[in-house]
Amino acid sequence: xxxxxxxxxxxxxxxxxxxxxxxxxxxxxxxxxxxxxxxxxxxxxxxxxxxxxxxxxxxxxxxxxxxxxxxxxxxxxxxxxxxxxxxxxxxxxxxxxxxxxxxxxxxxxxxxxxxxxxxxxxxxxxxxxxxxxxxxxxxxxxxxxxxxxxxxxxxxxxxxxxxxxxxxxxxxxxxxxxxxxxxxxxxxxxxxxxxxxxxxxxxxxxxxxxxxxxxxxxxxxxxxxxxxxxxxxxxxxxxxxxxxxxxxxxxxxxxxxxxxxxxxxxxxxxxxxxxxxxxxxxxxxxxxxxxxxxxxxxxxxxxxxxxxxxxxxxxxxxxxxxxxx
Amino acid sequence: xxxxxxxxxxxxxxxxxxxxxxxxxxxxxxxxxxxxxxxxxxxxxxxxxxxxxxxxxxxxxxxxxxxxxxxxxxxxxxxxxxxxxxxxxxxxxxxxxxxxxxxxxxxxxxxxxxxxxxxxxxxxxxxxxxxxxxxxxxxxxxxxxxxxxxxxxxxxxxxxxxxxxxxxxxxxxxxxxxxxxxxxxxxxxxxxxxxxxxxxxxxxxxxxxxxxxxxxxxxxxxxxxxxxxxxxxxxxxxxxxxxxxxxxxxxxxxx
Numbered sequence: 155x156x157x158x159x160x161x162x163x164x165x166x167x168x169x170x171x172x173x174x175x176x177x178x179x180x181x182x183x184x185x186x187x188x189x190x191x192x193x194x195x196x197x198x199x200x201x202x203x204x205x206x207x208x209x210x211x212x213x214x215x216x217x218x219x220x221x222x223x224x225x226x227x228x229x230x231x232x233x234x235x236x237x238x239x240x241x242x243x244x245x246x247x248x249x250x251x252x253x254x255x256x257x258x259x260x261x262x263x264x265x266x267x268x269x270x271x272x273x274x275x276x277x278x279x280x281x282x283x284x285x286x287x288x289x290x291x292x293x294x295x296x297x298x299x300x301x302x303x304x305x306x307x308x309x310x311x312x313x314x315x316x317x318x319x320x321x322x323x324x325x326x327x328x329x330x331x332x333x334x335x336x337x338x339x340x341x342x343x344x345x346x347x348x349x350x351x352x353x354x355x356x357x358x359x360x361x362x363x364x365x366x367x368x369x370x371x372x373x374x375x376x377x378x379x380x381x382x383x384x385x386x387x388x389x390x391x392x393x394x395x396x397x398x399x400x401x402x403x404x405x406x407x408x409x410x411x412x413x414x415x416x417x418x419x420x421x422x423x424x425x426x427x428x429x430x431x432x433x434x435x436x437x438x439x440x441x442x443x444x445x446x447x448x449x450x451x452x453x454x455x456x457x458x459x460x461x462x463x464x465x466x467x468x469x470x471x472x473x474x475x476x477x478x479x
Numbered sequence: 480x481x482x483x484x485x486x487x488x489x490x491x492x493x494x495x496x497x498x499x500x501x502x503x504x505x506x507x508x509x510x511x512x513x514x515x516x517x518x519x520x521x522x523x524x525x526x527x528x529x530x531x532x533x534x535x536x537x538x539x540x541x542x543x544x545x546x547x548x549x550x551x552x553x554x555x556x557x558x559x560x561x562x563x564x565x566x567x568x569x570x571x572x573x574x575x576x577x578x579x580x581x582x583x584x585x586x587x588x589x590x591x592x593x594x595x596x597x598x599x600x601x602x603x604x605x606x607x608x609x610x611x612x613x614x615x616x617x618x619x620x621x622x623x624x625x626x627x628x629x630x631x632x633x634x635x636x637x638x639x640x641x642x643x644x645x646x647x648x649x650x651x652x653x654x655x656x657x658x659x660x661x662x663x664x665x666x667x668x669x670x671x672x673x674x675x676x677x678x679x680x681x682x683x684x685x686x687x688x689x690x691x692x693x694x695x696x697x698x699x700x701x702x703x704x705x706x707x708x709x710x711x712x713x714x715x716x717x718x719x720x721x722x723x724x725x726x727x728x729x730x731x732x733x734x
Contacts, residue, residue: 166620348591355582358571365533365569367553367583425573 168474169419173434176467180438180445188448195325197444202330205440207392208407209333209433212414213340214384216432217350217377218279219415221357222424225378227268227283228385228411230290232404235261235386237294240303240399248308258386264290265382269375291405298401306397318394329391336384341429353377358425413460414439417467421475438463482509483545484677485530485561485646490539492525499525500536501701507646510675512668514682514692518725521698523681527648530679531563532556544645554583562644564635564652570623577602577619580638605637629660636667647671649680653687665691685721689714699724 164171185192211228218225239257246252264286271282309315319329344350352373355363364370385404393399418435420427442463443456485507492500500522507513515523528534529541532550541548543559550556553563563569570579577599586594586601602619616625623631632652639647649668653661668691671678682688688695689709695717697705705720712720 342592346593346595348585348587348593351578351582351585351593354574354578355571358573362565362569362571363582365531365553365563365565366571366579367557369552425571 169471170428170430170434172470172474173417173419173431173438173467177434177438180441184441184445184448188445188450191444191448197448199325199327200444201437201441203327203395205436206327206329206333207388207395208411208414209436209440210336210384210388210391211381211407212411212418212432212436213337213429214381215411216340216415216418216420216427216429217344217353218381219412219420219422220344220353220424220427221374221377222360222422223272223279223374223377224412225268225279225283225381226408227264227286227290228381229404229407230287230294231261231264231382231385232389232392232407233294233401234264234290236389236393236399236403237298237303237401239386239390239393240305241297243305243308244303248312250312250314254390257390258383261382261384261386261389262379263382264385265379266375268382269378272378273371273374294401298399300401302401303399304397305393305399309394310397315394318391329395332391337429337433344427344429349373349376354425354427356424357427410439413464417464419467419471421471422468483507484509484511484543485679486542486545487526487529488540488542490526490529490536490541492522492529492534492536499701500529503539503698503701503703505696505703505706507677507679509645509677510672511694512672512678512680512692513694513696514680514688515696515698516682516685516688516721517698520700522701523698524650526698527563527650527679527681530556530646531561531648557584557642557644560643560645561648562639562642562646563648563650564632564639565650569635570631572624573622575620575622576606576617576634579623579634580605580641584642601641605634605641627660628655629657629663632656632660632664636664645676647676647678649678649682651681651683653682653684661687685714685718689717697721697724 181192191197211232215225215228235257238260239253242249242253242256268279268283268286271277271286272279275282277285317328318332319327321327322331344353352363352368355366355368356370356373360370363373388407389404392403414435415432416422416435417438418428418431418433420432439460442460443453446456446459447453483506487503487505490500490503491498503522503526505513505526515526517523525534529536530550532553532555535549535551541550543561548559550559550561556563571582574582577595580602581598586597588594599619606617606619617630623634626634652664652668656664665687668678668680672693680688680692693709695705695707695709695712696703697707697720704724707717707720
């Protein structure tokens with residue numbers, strides 16, 4: 155046991171292990187408190203259906219948070235890219251490729267704007283992205299004039315609908331498969347690609363990274379651009395699930411997404427983080443509402459317990475970090 | 480036979496309205512250790528950042544190995560054979576040693592994915608052969624955070640040797656080090672000459688500078704105000720010059 159605790163793996167994965175234990179305990183509580191719900195498949199199908207929408211963004215946002223930056227504008231990027239996706243789908247009679255390419259390009263453009271504001275103009279990201287948060291949502295309202303767009307006629311029953319959100323073997327929602335694949339891919343990039351490596355160095359110490367020959371501005375810009383891309387992708391998944399665009403689309407995403415990143419153990423100070431932790435964070439944050447209701451508590455407890463989770467988790471991580479120093 | 484390695488000609492550098500370097504001319508030969516000395520704000524750090532590609536000069540020419548060059552980035556200066564050792568300031572605390580050693584020039588495949596195995600192996604070699612770390616507590620997977628100032632310095636030196644550079648730029652290499660560690664660093668600097676490598680270094684401590692350098696260049700408010708070979712000046716005289724400069728803002732140059 156002692157050997158196990160001192161092993162290299164345990165030492166280097168303290169955060170991941172802590173967060174996994176928290177998740178296991180949480181699901182044990184669900185399981186014991188509401189066995190009639192949690193011993194049956196439908197609740198898990200519901201989780202697999204709903205978690206990927208904010209989960210994909212949370213994974214991508216982990217890169218930006220590791221930089222020591224933040225992006226608050228992604229809910230509105232989801233809104234504007236979904237709108238464009240809906241408009242093009244309906245006006246081209248369901249041309250998926252054009253709609254997909256234009257929507258994701260717009261997402262990347264929105265990310266580029268954030269990146270340029272932060273690096274070239276020098277506005278702190280928390281301020282710059284509050285601006286673009288309002289800007290893109292405002293543009294959604296202006297273009298849509300407050301009305302929604304139904305894409306059911308051009309999307310339902312198509313092959314793209316199938317690969318995005320239909321059920322594999324009639325059981326597993328495709329968006330969850332995508333979510334797992336993207337998480338694996340992003341974990342690989344985060345730890346083992348040059349870009350992920352540079353993200354860590356820039357987030358750790360910008361000046362040092364610069365002196366070591368890393369192009370700090372470019373790394374930041376690319377991080378914001380990929381978040382714009384994945385926000386658009388999450389918007390497209392949501393569109394296929396709902397077959398409808400509504401002008402407030404994306405608005406509820408901000409707190410759950412960022413909560414998943416922070417509960418997952420990525421340091422708000424930058425330089426250190428974990429994609430796996432964010433994934434577990436998504437499982438925790440995404441299950442709280444149903445879990446709490448299933449346990450028989452009233453829905454009024456959801457935010458309260460959510461808040462408690464986040465506060466406790468970040469406190470624990472801060473203490474782990476402090477002991478190290 | 481003296482071979483020229485680096486020459487800066489009429490270098491000017493402004494930050495906004497502030498003229499940080501004014502018409503700086505210096506030369507460094509192969510196998511020579513040159514010390515840059517001067518008060519805070521004299522422009523020493525800016526000058527070495529021009530050499531390492533962190534800053535570009537506003538005007539002036541740079542020659543490396545007798546060819547005119549424009550050093551636009553750190554990556555480029557490294558490629559030419561200029562390596563900077565900025566003490567712990569150029570290591571990132573929360574990242575592993577092997578990642579720090581290769582930061583900015585990772586060993587990757589053609590898709591940009593890191594060859595972790597090779598990086599760790601080479602880092603191992605650097606720790607053992609170039610730095611002589613024997614402590615079991617420090618491995619290539621250690622975070623930089625746990626290292627002492629001297630150990631961090633060792634990693635930075637090891638990195639510069641491994642990449643086989645011609646000119647090593649040392650920014651305050653002995654700052655914050657214990658006496659023993661300082662000794663090691665100064666020996667390292669002296670050792671460079673045997674390998675026909677050149678070095679330029681900044682240090683506030685004249686005693687350290689005097690022991691390790693062949694030539695001294697004194698900067699004051701962005702200008703070169705004096706240049707002395709070690710054989711022409713004693714340590715006491717050098718200290719006197721600096722005090723004189725500090726008090727009167729001028730150096731008396733005797734013919």
